[in-house]
Amino acid sequence: xxxxxxxxxxxxxxxxxxxxxxxxxxxxxxxxxxxxxxxxxxxxxxxxxxxxxxxxxxxxxxxxxxxxxxxxxxxxxxxxxxxxxxxxxxxxxxxxxxxxxxxxxxxxxxxxxxxxxxxxxxxxxxxxxxxxxxxxxxxxxxxxxxxxxxxxxxxxxxxxxxxxxxxxxxxxxxxxxxxxxxxx
Amino acid sequence: xxxxxxxxxxxxxxxxxxxxxxxxxxxxxxxxxxxxxxxxxxxxxxxxxxxxxxxxxxxxxxxxxxxxxxxxxxxxxxxxxxxxxxxxxxxxxxxxxxxxxxxxxxxxxxxxxxxxxxxxxxxxxxxxxxxxxxxxxxxxxxxxxxxxxxxxxxxxxxxxxxxxxxxxxxxxxxxxxxxxxxxxxxxxxxxxxxxxxxxxxxxxxxxxxxxxxxxxxxxxxxxxxxxxxxxxxxxxxxxxxxxxxxxxxxxxxxxxxxxxxxxxxxxxxxxxxxxxxxxxxxxxxxxxxxxxxxxxxxxxxxxxxxxxxxxxxxxxxxxxxxxx
Numbered sequence: 001x002x003x004x005x006x007x008x009x010x011x012x013x014x015x016x017x018x019x020x021x022x023x024x025x026x027x028x029x030x031x032x033x034x035x036x037x038x039x040x041x042x043x044x045x046x047x048x049x050x051x052x053x054x055x056x057x058x059x060x061x062x063x064x065x066x067x068x069x070x071x072x073x074x075x076x077x078x079x080x081x082x083x084x085x086x087x088x089x090x091x092x093x094x095x096x097x098x099x100x101x102x103x104x105x106x107x108x109x110x111x112x113x114x115x116x117x118x119x120x121x122x123x124x125x126x127x128x129x130x131x132x133x134x135x136x137x138x139x140x141x142x143x144x145x146x147x148x149x150x151x152x153x154x155x156x157x158x159x160x161x162x163x164x165x166x167x168x169x170x171x172x173x174x175x176x177x178x179x180x181x182x183x184x
Numbered sequence: 185x186x187x188x189x190x191x192x193x194x195x196x197x198x199x200x201x202x203x204x205x206x207x208x209x210x211x212x213x214x215x216x217x218x219x220x221x222x223x224x225x226x227x228x229x230x231x232x233x234x235x236x237x238x239x240x241x242x243x244x245x246x247x248x249x250x251x252x253x254x255x256x257x258x259x260x261x262x263x264x265x266x267x268x269x270x271x272x273x274x275x276x277x278x279x280x281x282x283x284x285x286x287x288x289x290x291x292x293x294x295x296x297x298x299x300x301x302x303x304x305x306x307x308x309x310x311x312x313x314x315x316x317x318x319x320x321x322x323x324x325x326x327x328x329x330x331x332x333x334x335x336x337x338x339x340x341x342x343x344x345x346x347x348x349x350x351x352x353x354x355x356x357x358x359x360x361x362x363x364x365x366x367x368x369x370x371x372x373x374x375x376x377x378x379x380x381x382x383x384x385x386x387x388x389x390x391x392x393x394x395x396x397x398x399x400x401x402x403x404x405x406x407x408x409x410x411x412x413x414x415x416x417x418x419x420x421x422x423x424x425x426x427x428x429x430x431x432x433x434x435x436x437x438x439x440x441x442x443x444x445x446x447x448x449x450x451x452x453x454x455x456x457x458x459x460x461x462x463x464x465x466x467x468x469x470x471x472x473x474x475x476x477x478x479x480x481x482x483x484x485x486x487x488x489x490x491x492x493x494x495x496x497x498x499x500x501x502x503x504x505x506x507x508x
Contacts, residue, residue: 006261006264006265009260009261009264010257010260010261013256013257013260014257017253017256017257019239019240019242020239021252021253022239022240022242022243023239023242025242025243026239026242026243031252034252035252035255035256038252038256039256039259039260040371042256042260043260043263043368044371044375046260046264047372048375056229057229057232057233058233058236060233060236060237061229061232061233061235061236064235064236064239065232065236067239068204068239115240118237118240119240119241121240122237122238122240122241123240123241126238126241137203137238138238140200140203140204140205141203141204141205141235141238142238142242144204145205146205146206146207147200147205147206147207148207150205162196162197162200165199165200165203165205166196166199166200168199169199169202169203169231169234169235170199172234172237172238173230173231173234176234176237179237
């Protein structure tokens, strides 16, 4: 990718499309917007590949940061449009867990297996969290809300939200340590 | 500018920074601290790795992924190929031909289309558009030679309609490309601003650190201890700005639930300047801001305390130095 090889872009896309598409879909929801945001995510990664430094973080973290950022940008743009037409906010919707079946359908079956394994581990770790900690985490990550906004939305003191988020992240890091090396 | 955070304050907010769930001012202050802190920098990276894994918890409908997957892939590869334009020999020629057709359509001028004689088999078969003045000449020419008939007018009109449609389609495509390009430029511009902000923040942090070590009012004290491989530290006290920078080495590993705490010893009592932890290599750095008259400092000490720190020292003294 860093040398501008388009075949590398294709391989990179095949490797990461499932999880990027999952994340963008979770935040943005509208299929047309999802497709745009997924494309823009990989395009940004392609254009900025030369800036990626492996010693500063994993490819997964770098790419998910781009995907989340692009998704929240789009979500906020949609929200502004909806506010103009007095439709309900979509921020809350983004933080809600969908009950849709999970089929990432990557081209390579081994990637599908890997994706499902990671997903199972992450979901199991999340399931161990108390609901209020999980809520704080998801409103922050998928909903793009700050701790102050989460406190306002949930009616909890800011200190409580900070504690919940902190405990949730530390537990998650402990449970997901097995995946961290794989992501590099 | 954001208020400078103590190590303890910044450390406590790293999880929220990793989730990008801080308000702007607090986020800037935390990132500023983490950029220059050997403890918080790696901790933030680790928490960001954890946050990124949340992406795997997202569900996805099968049909959406299947339909869009190959379409996005094709578009990306096309964009990447086009971005390397100079290497594609056919591209400039194709663009030149498009402009030839697009110009009259965009200007709202109707024209007659006929096959351009210069077209060769295998090249882009783009019709040649005649402007009204040329059209008049064609009609006069056709009348002079006696082969002008009503059916030719109908055919010509049909061709004109097709050409107009083609021109419109190309114009719309061109507009979409321009919009995409504008959007991309706006994104790149926003990213450049973000990178610039981060660099400015990191630079300010470094400047502040250097000033705290090299300023003309900075006093340096060496903290020592005894033992076979004793820890040692240097404290840089910038009296002009009330900043304290402690750099320690060979710090013994802390048991779980314990932390190091820095104390400023004054005639009125011992003042906590904050808590800190060391890296796995035994290195640590902490910065604090605390105003203290120069004559009030008697000594500096580091003790081992329960996590979170204590109001007064209770644990073993790890390092100490007398004020000069």
